[in-house]
Each structure stands twice: as C-alpha cells, then as structure tokens.
Amino acid sequence: MTDSPLRRGIGWWRLPVLGVALLTSLLFYVPFLVVVATSWTETSFIIFPPQGFSATWYSDVLLDPEWMDAFKVSLRVSAAGTVISVVLGTLGALALTRLRSRAARRWVRTLFIVPMAIPPVAYAVGLYSVNLEVAALGDNLALLILGEALLAMPYVFVMVSSGLSQADPALRPAASTLGASWPLIVWRIDLPMIAGHMLAGAVFAFAVIFDEVVLSVFLAPVGVKTLPLQMLNASQEALSPQLTAASTLVSMLAVLLLGAFSLYSNRRTARARRRARKATTA
Amino acid sequence: MTIALSIQDVHVTLGHNEVLKGVSLDAAPGEFVTLLGASGSGKTTLLNVIAGLQHVHRGHVLFDGQSVERRPPRKRKVGVVFQSYALFPRMSVGENVAFPLRAAGRPKAERRRIAQEMLDLVDLGGMADRTTDSLSGGQQQRVALARALAANPGILLLDEPMAALDKQLRERMQVEIKRIQQRVGITTLSVTHDQAEAMTMSDRVAIMHHGRLIQVDTPEQLYRRPVNEYVASFLGEANLFPADGQGPLGSGMTDRATGTAVIRPEDLVVLDPRQGADRWHVRGVVSLLSFQGSRFRLELATPGGQTVVCSLPPHTDVSLLLPGSEATLGCAEPRHVHIIDTTEAGRLVELAA
Numbered sequence: 052m053t054d055s056p057l058r059r060g061i062g063w064w065r066l067p068v069l070g071v072a073l074l075t076s077l078l079f080y081v082p083f084l085v086v087v088a089t090s091w092t093e094t095s096f097i098i099f100p101p102q103g104f105s106a107t108w109y110s111d112v113l114l115d116p117e118w119m120d121a122f123k124v125s126l127r128v129s130a131a132g133t134v135i136s137v138v139l140g141t142l143g144a145l146a147l148t149r150l151r152s153r154a155a156r157r158w159v160r161t162l163f164i165v166p167m168a169i170p171p172v173a174y175a176v177g178l179y180s181v182n183l184e185v186a187a188l189g190d191n192l193a194l195l196i197l198g199e200a201l202l203a204m205p206y207v208f209v210m211v212s213s214g215l216s217q218a219d220p221a222l223r224p225a226a227s228t229l230g231a232s233w234p235l236i237v238w239r240i241d242l243p244m245i246a247g248h249m250l251a252g253a254v255f256a257f258a259v260i261f262d263e264v265v266l267s268v269f270l271a272p273v274g275v276k277t278l279p280l281q282m283l284n285a286s287q288e289a290l291s292p293q294l295t296a297a298s299t300l301v302s303m304l305a306v307l308l309l310g311a312f313s314l315y316s317n318r319r320t321a322r323a324r325r326r327a328r329k330a331t332t333a
Numbered sequence: 334m335t336i337a338l339s340i341q342d343v344h345v346t347l348g349h350n351e352v353l354k355g356v357s358l359d360a361a362p363g364e365f366v367t368l369l370g371a372s373g374s375g376k377t378t379l380l381n382v383i384a385g386l387q388h389v390h391r392g393h394v395l396f397d398g399q400s401v402e403r404r405p406p407r408k409r410k411v412g413v414v415f416q417s418y419a420l421f422p423r424m425s426v427g428e429n430v431a432f433p434l435r436a437a438g439r440p441k442a443e444r445r446r447i448a449q450e451m452l453d454l455v456d457l458g459g460m461a462d463r464t465t466d467s468l469s470g471g472q473q474q475r476v477a478l479a480r481a482l483a484a485n486p487g488i489l490l491l492d493e494p495m496a497a498l499d500k501q502l503r504e505r506m507q508v509e510i511k512r513i514q515q516r517v518g519i520t521t522l523s524v525t526h527d528q529a530e531a532m533t534m535s536d537r538v539a540i541m542h543h544g545r546l547i548q549v550d551t552p553e554q555l556y557r558r559p560v561n562e563y564v565a566s567f568l569g570e571a572n573l574f575p576a577d578g579q580g581p582l583g584s585g586m587t588d589r590a591t592g593t594a595v596i597r598p599e600d601l602v603v604l605d606p607r608q609g610a611d612r613w614h615v616r617g618v619v620s621l622l623s624f625q626g627s628r629f630r631l632e633l634a635t636p637g638g639q640t641v642v643c644s645l646p647p648h649t650d651v652s653l654l655l656p657g658s659e660a661t662l663g664c665a666e667p668r669h670v671h672i673i674d675t676t677e678a679g680r681l682v683e684l685a686a
Contacts, residue, residue, distance in 0.1 A: 218422075224386050225419035227406040229433035230484060239432070243423040323466075 083302065090295035097290045108296035118297060121281035128196050128267075128277055129260040135200035136256045140207025141249055145241060148215050148223075160212070167205045174198055175269035182270060195270040195277075199260040206259060207252035214248030215241070247319060254312050258305065334410075335362045335519045336397045336487035338383065343392035345378055352378045354544040355392070360520050360537075365511070366549075367523045367531040369568070370541030376524045379541070380490050383522060385409045396487060407436070412481030412519075416493040418473050420465040426452070426476050427461030433484035451479035454513060471502045478510065482517060489514065491523035495530055507533045528568050532556075540564050556597075558671055565595045565673065572596045572641050574615075576672050593673040596664060598630075598644035603654065604663040614663045615641055619656050633660060 058065060085099055093103030112118045143163050150156045178198045222244075226236045264279035271277060276284070278301065285294040338360040345353040352375045360366045368376040381387035383394060385406035394401050401409055412433075420429050431448040439447075452458050455475035465473060474494065481489060494510065495503040511534045514521050525531055531538045532552040539549040540563075548560045552568075559565035562573055576594040604614055617633035620640070624630075629645040631654060643662055645651070654660055664670060 219417050219419055221415040221417050221419035222421060224384075224406070225413065225415055226421070226432070226436075228384050228386070228409070228411055228413045229480065230407045230410075230436035231432070232407060232436070235436055239424075239435075240421055 086295045087299050087302075090292055090299045092292050095291065097292055097295055108292040109300070112293050112297045112300065115293070117276075118278075118281060118293070121276045121278045124192070124271075124275055125261055125278035128192055128199060129257050131192075131196045132199035132203060132260040133253050133257045135196065136203040136207050136260075137249055137253045139200065140204045140252060140256075141211050141245070143204070143208050144211035144215055144245075145237065147212060163208045164205050166201065171202060171263065171265040174202065175266045178266070179269045190272045192272065192275070195266060195272075198266045198270055199263060200256075202263060202266065203256035203259045206255040207249070210248045210252035210255065211245050214245040218244055247316065250312070251316070254309065258309075261301075334485055334487055337362050338488055338520055338522065339393075339395040339398070340379070340383070341393040341395065343379070343382055343394065344390045345375075345382060345387060346390050347378075352544055353382070356541075356544070356546055357392075358539055358546060358549060360522065362520055363518045365514055365521045365523070365534060365536045367525060367535040367538045368541050369525060369528060369531040369538050371526060371567075374541040375544040376541045377492055380413075380492055380522065380524050383488070384411050384413050384490055410484070410486045411488050411490055412484070412486035413490045414474070414477045414481050414492065414494050416496050418477035418497070420473055420476055420480075422465065424465070425461065426457065426463050426465060426468070429465060429476055430461075430480045430483050432480060437484055447483055448479075451483045452476075454482070454516070455479045456509075470498050471506055474498065474506060475509075478513065482513075482519070487520065489517075489519045489521040491521065493524055493526070495525070495527065503527075503530070504533075510534065532568075538568075540567060542567075557669075559595060559673065561673055562593060565593075565671075570598050570642050570644075572598065572601070595671045595673060597669070598642045599628075600665050600669045601641070601643040601662045602665040603631075603643070603645065603649070604661045606659075606661050612663055613667070614661050616659065616661050617641060619654050619658050619660050622651060622654050622656060631660075633662060 061068065088101050089097045089099050090108055091104050092098055092101035093105050147156055147159055150159065178194055182194050222240055223236055226240050262279060264283055267277040267280040271280060282294055282297060285291060340356055340358045343353050343356045356379060368379060370376045378387055382389055385404060389402050421432065427448050430451050431444040434444040434447055449461065452461055455478055457472060457475055465476065468476065495506060498506060507530055523534060535552060537549055538552055538555055540547045542563055548555060548564050555564060555568050559568065565571040565573065574594045574596065576592055615635060617635040619631065620634045621632040622629065627647060629647065629649055629651055631643040631645055633641040633643065635641060641662060
C-alpha cells in the first residue's frame, strides 16, 4: 500500500476517487441484492427487509408451469434470434470489408448501427402491422424471433467488425494471389479469425433478446409469454416474491454464462500472450 | 515455370490522382528487377497491377506474351510476399505454406510433401508445426517466401520485403532471398525505397519517380551513367557541377557536350593547395569530417553555398581536415566523371514533372 501505483499516480486524490468507485459499484449491486433478499421472504408479497427465510418462492417458480413455459419460450426465442442475428451481423461485417469505396463503407456501417438507437417500440409497432397483414405469421413465434434478431444484430455487427478491423488488410489479397476462391477465403481465413468475436456477439445478442420485453408485448402470439413478459405481468398483478425469485434465478444463470465465457476468453488471450512471448525469446 | 513479363504503357488513376502515367517495363525469364523509388512514386501500385490487385485503366500486362489484364489475381499464378508477410493466423507454418496447394485442390499427401520441400528450401525444415506468431520476423519472411513459391508461380513479387526487419537481418536476408531466387530461377520483381537493397539483389533496377520510370538499367550503369540529376542523387551520393564550358569543369576536364557533371564522392581527392592551380579543383571550408569504418566522409562548404561530399580511404591523414579549416578537392579520375547531357536530361525532367 505504501507505494501502490494509485498512490504514486494521484496522491491523496485517491481517496475521493476510490469513494466514487465504491459508490458506483454499490449503485450497481445494491438493488440487485435487495431483489435477491426479498426473494426469500416468508410473506406473500415483496417486502424489504425480508421476513423470515424460506425457499418456497423458488420452488414455486420452478414448479409453476406458467413460469417454466415462459422460460422455455424465452430460451427458444433467444436461441433462434441469436442464430439469425449472428448470421446476418457477420455477413454484414464481412460485406463491409469487401466494399472498396470509403464513403459507401461509412454509410453501410452507420445504417447497420443506427437500429441500436431506434426505440424497440417503433420496431414492435411496425412488425405488428405486418403481423396483421400476413395471416401465415399469425400464430407462431416467427415474427417475434425475427424482430428480436433485428434488435440484436447491430451488437453482433459491431463485435465482428472490430474483430475484422484488427486483421491485417493484406490477408485477403494474399489469399487471392495464392489462388484461393472467395468461399475458401471466407471459410479458411475470415471465419477462423472472427470466431471468437462471433461468439462474443452471440452472447451479447442472447442477453439482449432474453431481456427484451417490448417486442414480446406486441408480437407474442395470444397466450404465449416470454419470461420478461411474464415478469412484467407478475409485477402488474400481484407483487408476489415469485417475481424476485425468478429474477434471481435468471441473474444467476447470466452470471454463470458470462463467467464461463470470460473464463474461456481469458484463457485464449493468455495462450496468445504466451505464444507471443515465446516468439520474442526465440 | 518462369515467365517473361512485359508491361506496356500502363496507366492507373486512383480518384483524381494519376498514380501510373504510362509505365513500360520488360523482364526476361529468371531476371530480378527492382522498382526503386521514393514513397508515393507508384511502385507498389505497379506491383499490384502485375498481381491483379489493381485495375489497369490503360495499357497492357503480358505474361509470356499473353495479355492478363482481365485475369483475376487467383488465376495469374503470381507469388506475392507482402510487406506485412500476411501470414494467416490460426494456421500453422506448414498449413500456411500448403495453402496455395489446397486452393489448387492438390491431394493432401502432395501438399505436405511440397510444403516440406519449400520449408527446406528456406531453411525452416523443422518448423512446419509451429504457429506463425511464434516465429521471429526473419523466419516469418521466409515462410511468406516459401508460401509464395509453393504453387510454382510464374513470377515472384516482393513488396518492400525487408521493411519489417532490423538492419543486420536485412542485409542477411537480401543475400538469402537472392540465393533462393537464383536457385528457383523465377522472374522476380521487387519494390523498395532502399537503394542498397536494390543494388544488392537486382539484375536491373528501375528508378521510379512520380508514376514514371526514369531509367532502367543494371546497378552499375545506373550509378556510373545516370540519365538525369534525380537518378544521380537518388542512387548513391553525387556532387553535381555545371559543365557548360565556364563552370569549374570548363577547362581541362572534358571537351564533351555541355550539361551537368556527376562526380561521385569517392572520385574526389584532397589536393595540396599549391598544386591545384592548373587542374580542376573546388575550394571550401570543411564542415564535417566523420570516420565510418571503411571510409572517411568529408563535407565541404564552397563559397557558392554548395555542399561537396567526399569519401576518403580509411588511412588518409586527416589532421589538416578538421572542421573549419580550408581544403581543396580535385578529381582523381577525370575519366570517371559522367556528364548528363542537359538537352536530353531536360527533356526527361520535363516528362517526369
């Protein structure tokens, strides 16, 4: 502590800086901890501080077919939406690298990213009117999945684009002078290079879709609910601790998933770093 | 399967910028030609034109007499070593070298055999299973060379091959690449802005300036008989004096045509001030004297404001040549002085502008 980089860097300023950091992290996690705490209350409504301790609400949620159905619907929608958004986003990012004109590249990039800023309600209403027009889309999840995929695609696009922009621009010309056709270039050069970024984009897309509620409100078929929709309903009807128990479970799942992912990517970078170190000593 | 290359009056315009303004160049099978020029002279663009990575607006590129302008890069059978080497990440060294063979659809056993041969050729026989980022810069360069040669191309193109290497390695690799090129016997076109590299490696050097080739010749001819002042001062150091009959070279030196005289630093000698009067000489104040191992380098500031560079043998007695002292330089071998014909050079400079 006597000679930490922080102390050398900013001297006694580190106290307020650390204070702000602490407050920020509290702001992040205290609401979540409150939610977790309320989920083990013995009362039939959400209350803080919780009274008593029981796992009733957890078993309640896990055994309630309505909650479990909603969870399954969400998984299905998120999985399908993620696949679509990863495919489209990756194709978009790859196409961008093949545009010669810089102005066109800038425009396409903007057009791909702007949807992030469009309110989901706008999408929802637009797609809802499509839903009314096309009878075939009436009673299934197709339109919801498509809408969610469109919402998530910019995230994949940004991730994959950043991966591609780190690559040596000479790789593709090199491959083509070596006789490679474009499918071979995509398959052997591009995809292996961006696989990690595609995975990261997929994780993001999945999280975005899994949490998204506005489109579900408009586009879910009658009687079908996604998990966020179910939560929304639960919060509007009775403020049952089922809601907080479900939130806690979902958060746990997210933490596990993201934790596993960052563990995996940390290992990858560590491996790359080890290789690079070996190269410099060789 | 080496080819003869012929470039005929190639024009390339990028945006509003005419990068190549009518370039013509021929290379015989197995010849090593270097494009030498400052950055922005269009030499890399010309390389890309040959590789098919750059569209030609006018003119022709012929491989063995066949026009290839419409042929895409992957069908041209060129081997390119890029400045960054462009080794494929996520592929081992062996896979990189075998990549052109995979692209050509050769069977696996053959791919492995040829890749091994190529790695042996560049002295990296045991490295096939290594990852590319575990190699040093010089090794990466040799992998790129092996990969470029693996599919038996007709012509080898090197884009600033030494740019990413440190100086010592650079000199070793120049010799090494030249050796491999001669062994394979492949027509090679290299691009560089390093004149030492150009002179070490090439059979002929093409000096490029503002999108045009100024002079294409052997290194020796370029050095001894530059066609204009640009070439004279770009390739090695040159002292330029007017040779118009009244200047310092007016008398006793030459009776050839008027123009500019090129005197190389090593052709100048220090004269005893008393004996200089009847010969051609130039007087000035020593502004710099430095010992560079194999030579002394002497810079002289003349009263006219010109800096004259002189290179002296390493065992010269330099006690009288300290900075600030006066010195007189003369020409050791008047026969070695090259006169650039003003009329002809003037025309070339005009073209280049």
